[in-house]
Amino acid sequence: MDWSSHKTVESKLAAGVSFVLARMSFGRRMELMKQIRELTRRVEFHEAGGDAKDRMEAAILSAEIDRLYVLWGIKEIRNLAVDGSPATAQSLVEEGPEELFREALAAVRAECGLSEEERKN
Numbered sequence: 024m025d026w027s028s029h030k031t032v033e034s035k036l037a038a039g040v041s042f043v044l045a046r047m048s049f050g051r052r053m054e055l056m057k058q059i060r061e062l063t064r065r066v067e068f069h070e071a072g073g074d075a076k077d078r079m080e081a082a083i084l085s086a087e088i089d090r091l092y093v094l095w096g097i098k099e100i101r102n103l104a105v106d107g108s109p110a111t112a113q114s115l116v117e118e119g120p121e122e123l124f125r126e127a128l129a130a131v132r133a134e135c136g137l138s139e140e141e142r143k144n
Contacts, residue, residue, distance in 0.1 A: 029098055032130045034123065042127050043099035044134050055095055055135070062088050089128050090116050096131030 027046065034040035045051060062084050069081035097112035103123070105114040115124055
C-alpha cells in the first residue's frame with residue numbers, strides 16, 4: 024500500500040486552478056477537533072438564543088470555523104494568484120475570491136467526511 028497524505032481537487036469554478044488537500048488521518052482529525060470544539064460549543068450556545076445579537080455572534084463564529092477548515096485543510100493552491108502573488112490558503116481566506124474560498128471549504132469538508140463504514144459504527 025502506498026498512502027499519499029495529500030489529494031488534489033480541480034476547481035469547477037476556475038479553469039486550471041486546483042487545491043491540494045491534506046487527507047484525513049487520525050492525528051489530523053484530532054488536531055482539527057481541538058481547533059474547532061470550543062467554537063462549536065459557542066455557536067450552539069448563541070444559536071439557542073433568540074435575539075439578533077446572538078444570531079450575529081453565531082454567524083461570526085461559524086465563519087471562523089469555516090476559516091479554520093480552509094487553513095487546516097488546504098496545503099497548496101495551484102494556478103491562482105492573489106494580487107500578483109501565488110495564492111496560499113491564508114491569502115485565499117483574507118483577499119481571494121469568495122466563490123473559490125467556498126469551493127475550497129466544500130472540498131475540505133468533503134475530505135473530512137466519514138466513510139460509509141465509519142457511519143455504520
